[in-house]
Amino acid sequence: MSERRTTAVLDRTGLDALVQVLRARGRTVIGPTVRDGAVVLADLATAEELPFGWGTEVEAGRYRLVPRADGAAFAHTTGPQSWKAFLHPEREKVWDADRTADGRLSVAEAPRARPSYAFLGVRPCDLRAVAIQDRVLAGGRYQDRGYRERRAGAFLIAAECTEPGATCFCVSMGSGPGADAGFDLALTELVDETGHRFHVRAGSDAGDELLAEVPHRPAEPETQAAARDAVDAARERMGRAMPPVDLRTLLGDSLEADRWDDVAARCLTCGNCTMVCPTCFCTTTEEITDLTGDHAERWQRWDSCFDLDFSYLHGGPVRASARSRYRQWLTHKLSTWYEQFGSSGCVGCGRCITWCPVGIDITEEASALHDELAARLRRHDQEGENGRKESEP
Amino acid sequence: MSTPSPAVPTLAVFKLASCDGCQLTLLDCEDEFLALAGRVRIAHFPEASSSVDPGPYDLGLVEGSVTTPDDARRIREIRAQCRVLVTIGACATAGGIQALRNFADVEEFRRTVYARPDYIETLATSTPVSAHVDVDFELRGCPIDRGQLLEVLTAFLAGRKPDVPNHSVCFECKRRGTVCVTVAHGTPCLGPVTHAGCGAICPAYGRGCYGCFGPSGSVNLPALIPLLHRDGLDDPATERFLRTFNAAAFDTCDNESGKEVRP
Ligand code: SF4
Numbered sequence: 189m190s191e192r193r194t195t196a197v198l199d200r201t202g203l204d205a206l207v208q209v210l211r212a213r214g215r216t217v218i219g220p221t222v223r224d225g226a227v228v229l230a231d232l233a234t235a236e237e238l239p240f241g242w243g244t245e246v247e248a249g250r251y252r253l254v255p256r257a258d259g260a261a262f263a264h265t266t267g268p269q270s271w272k273a274f275l276h277p278e279r280e281k282v283w284d285a286d287r288t289a290d291g292r293l294s295v296a297e298a299p300r301a302r303p304s305y306a307f308l309g310v311r312p313c314d315l316r317a318v319a320i321q322d323r324v325l326a327g328g329r330y331q332d333r334g335y336r337e338r339r340a341g342a343f344l345i346a347a348e349c350t351e352p353g354a355t356c357f358c359v360s361m362g363s364g365p366g367a368d369a370g371f372d373l374a375l376t377e378l379v380d381e382t383g384h385r386f387h388v389r390a391g392s393d394a395g396d397e398l399l400a401e402v403p404h405r406p407a408e409p410e411t412q413a414a415a416r417d418a419v420d421a422a423r424e425r426m427g428r429a430m431p432p433v434d435l436r437t438l439l440g441d442s443l444e445a446d447r448w449d450d451v452a453a454r455c456l457t458c459g460n461c462t463m464v465c466p467t468c469f470c471t472t473t474e475e476i477t478d479l480t481g482d483h484a485e486r487w488q489r490w491d492s493c494f495d496l497d498f499s500y501l502h503g504g505p506v507r508a509s510a511r512s513r514y515r516q517w518l519t520h521k522l523s524t525w526y527e528q529f530g531s532s533g534c535v536g537c538g539r540c541i542t543w544c545p546v547g548i549d550i551t552e553e554a555s556a557l558h559d560e561l562a563a564r565l566r567r568h569d570q571e572g573e574n575g576r577k578e579s580e581p
Numbered sequence: 582m583s584t585p586s587p588a589v590p591t592l593a594v595f596k597l598a599s600c601d602g603c604q605l606t607l608l609d610c611e612d613e614f615l616a617l618a619g620r621v622r623i624a625h626f627p628e629a630s631s632s633v634d635p636g637p638y639d640l641g642l643v644e645g646s647v648t649t650p651d652d653a654r655r656i657r658e659i660r661a662q663c664r665v666l667v668t669i670g671a672c673a674t675a676g677g678i679q680a681l682r683n684f685a686d687v688e689e690f691r692r693t694v695y696a697r698p699d700y701i702e703t704l705a706t707s708t709p710v711s712a713h714v715d716v717d718f719e720l721r722g723c724p725i726d727r728g729q730l731l732e733v734l735t736a737f738l739a740g741r742k743p744d745v746p747n748h749s750v751c752f753e754c755k756r757r758g759t760v761c762v763t764v765a766h767g768t769p770c771l772g773p774v775t776h777a778g779c780g781a782i783c784p785a786y787g788r789g790c791y792g793c794f795g796p797s798g799s800v801n802l803p804a805l806i807p808l809l810h811r812d813g814l815d816d817p818a819t820e821r822f823l824r825t826f827n828a829a830a831f832d833t834c835d836n837e838s839g840k841e842v843r844p
Pocket residue numbers: 454455456457458459460461462494543544545546547548
């Protein structure tokens with residue numbers, strides 16, 4: 189335990205030094221940068237590659253980069269990838285099997301690359317998503333070794349949100365816009381008359397220690413207050429919200445809802461929502477053989493409940509209809525995730541809304557299910573009431 | 582090496598109406614081609630060798646669509662000679678580009694294009710092999726993907742099911758980390774309804790998917806069409822976009838690809 193965590197202020201030079209120190213320590217620094225008309229996550233050689241002066245305008249099914257006059261680096265919202273692309277890569281070899289000279293089989297766990305990551309600019313919702321994937325992939329009895337190794341060595345630098353997007357709803361999921369735990373350092377970017385600077389809080393010994401190596405100044409009360417205010421203001425500017433109801437029971441009570449047919453008519457079953465979701469963890473495993481027949485490999489790769497093969501049992505897929513597949517996604521995210529992993533599977537990052545080509549909106553679907561259920565219960569009460577009236581003498 | 586070696590399986594490659602691109606994919610396998618030649622006897626592959634052994638064959642690969650009465654007769658013969666029949670490419674699995682004739686007047690083409698129309702014997706439509714005979718496996722693409730072809734061949738040799746997923750191109754696009762061209766640029770893309778297999782090449786180069794692998798296992802065209810309209814394709818352009826490589830394959834598939842199995 190450390191006595192008191194450092195708080196400090198970095199300017200742009202300090203931010204660059206931070207990246208250089210991490211790289212000098214052999215870390216692969218991953219952070220946001222502009223590519224192909226979006227802010228993506230990539231290996232950064234310097235802090236200069238951060239998306240300074242770029243913001244984003246998002247809506248359901250729409251994403252556009254927009255220039256920002258203030259030169260901010262962290263004023264964009266979630267892009268098409270999440271940190272799972274690095275911690276839980278889309279494809280990973282599990283084992284190799286070879287036929288030995290005496291005709292026996294030898295099976296060996298595949299050697300894994302073990303990059304030492306530093307993630308720069310992890311949003312509070314994504315910090316929560318990492319914590320959720322920790323529970324899923326590295327908690328409990330069945331652990332994903334690769335994930336556990338990559339995660340254990342990762343250094344997390346959060347960037348608190350001051351510019352939430354139109355598809356963000358972390359406040360209603362209790363996961364943002366401020367970072368409360370699970371980081372080594374947390375940055376809050378400020379651009380005002382005092383200049384462009386980053387308020388930094390250490391969240392771990394490793395964070396304290398790293399900060400000591402980077403040129404910084406102590407956090408003066410004004411900057412501290414400005415950082416707090418900026419995050420508080422973001423809280424009031426969420427683009428969306430989940431209906432304020434117990435989603436867990438709502439979904440549990442909605443298995444036969446008509447709304448599933450409505451959304452199924454709009455859904456492409458393309459799987460984009462699950463691929464971009466920072467908590468979706470599903471994989472499939474496939475064995476491949478080579479032409480000689482003496483070598484086989486098992487690979488794990490991302491899969492999704494929108495894939496027909498995902499629920500394929502002998503004879504066919506269990507979830508063949510689009511209705512049943514969309515229902516699986518929403519019900520797992522918002523309800524059965526609690527039974528499995530003790531929390532919601534949604535952190536309100538808004539990616540599934542932005543990156544769904546047809547703009548299907550998880551908050552809108554949840555509201556519609558709520559309205560349908562409420563109407564059903566009212567009818568029920570009404571009928572009960574009428575029943576009672578009729579039976580009165 | 583003590584790999585048990587029963588009779589070496591025979592491979593035959595046939596061509597109907599096509600451009601040869603898919604067969605070339607097989608020759609393109611270079612390194613693996615030698616390993617393949619060591620594991621199968623290539624008994625019939627006119628594109629690669631003029632020596633042709635008579636059937637029957639263990640595995641037949643068929644490229645091309647059925648466009649003439651002779652094709653229709655030949656494909657029955659081919660089927661009869663092959664224990665396992667695999668069709669390769671958009672022509673063989675959906676009719677190919679030449680199936681654009683299915684939406685036009687072939688008689689008129691014949692009269693306009695050829696000096697001696699009476700020399701031309703052709704059917705009014707270009708149809709996939711599966712419209713004529715039973716097919717054991719259909720490998721998609723225009724042309725097919727080299728990696729997938731090798732997977733089908735190795736799977737056949739190992740007696741297992743090939744790992745050829747039938748989900749959408751979007752899965753591959755996202756796995757690859759590509760920025761979605763529809764969402765971020767407003768470019769029309771057939772990825773959400775197209776069969777995976779190419780590795781989402783077009784979006785990786787900023788183009789919309791052209792659907793050359795044909796429909797995925799789970800297509801909802803009515804949901805996609807408004808998007809194509811929004812992104813600038815009018816009705817005729819949308820129709821052309823959908824029919825370029827795979828004729829009517831997209832028009833004819835429906836969303837619910839099977840009955841939901843209720844517990
Ligand atoms: S909800 Fe949207 S992103 Fe998800 S499968 Fe359906 S159409 Fe694709």
